[in-house]
Amino acid sequence: MIELVDLTKQYGPTVAVNRLNLEVPDGEIFGFLGPNGAGKTTTIRMMMGLLQPTSGRVVLGGADLAREPLAAKAMCGFVPDRPHVYEKLTGAEYLDFAARLYSISSEVRSERCRRFLELFDLAEWGDELVEGYSHGMKQRLVMASALMHQPRLLIVDEPTVGMDPRGARLLKRIFRDTAARGATVFMSTHSLEVAEELCDRVGIIRHGELIALGTVDELRDQTGRAVDSSLESVFLHLTGGEEDPAAEELIA
16 A cells, blocks of 8 residues: 655755655555646655655655555555666666565565566567667566566556557556556656546546546546546546636637
């Protein structure tokens, strides 16, 4: 489970995240949505200990991140919005390195490395330096490294950006499989279609504040949208991004 308690991040007079309270249970795929600059990535960086909150708490799998950082982070697999890799390692070496960080035994490391290279269509590139990988291949490698220790919490920021359709479909399957084994998947994305297809619940953040939370059907009810309205329609209604008639006239 993920628990955010009054989580706040302030830069001088600017409040990037404002008293965010949220619980995401085990086995749920949760979509964290919002316009650019809403506070999504700031929230995730605080969840991963990359940013110090101004106030509030992050609790990951029952471990308070501030008090038990190693225990909390050990439960997590994290894929940032701009993943960085050690390009002078081969793909296999990179996965082995990631597994060693979690003290996975040599025998298990070897088996998982082989299995994940195959799963992410990287087997024929496993002995090639990462510097020769395409952007999409690097993304798949980083996702594989985040899964090497079978995390209880998988936290991903914009997972499908730059992915080809085959890679995006694979990620969807992995997210479903991860949740099916009881792990929590926390996903920030601009792809509302992906969120609508995958997520059990979504939360929408705007100007650092959580303005809506629930299933897509619940959000439709909250906003008075038709039962067949898309998540995009609900999102634009809540965030003030619906089409402007004056703009339509200007375009016409």
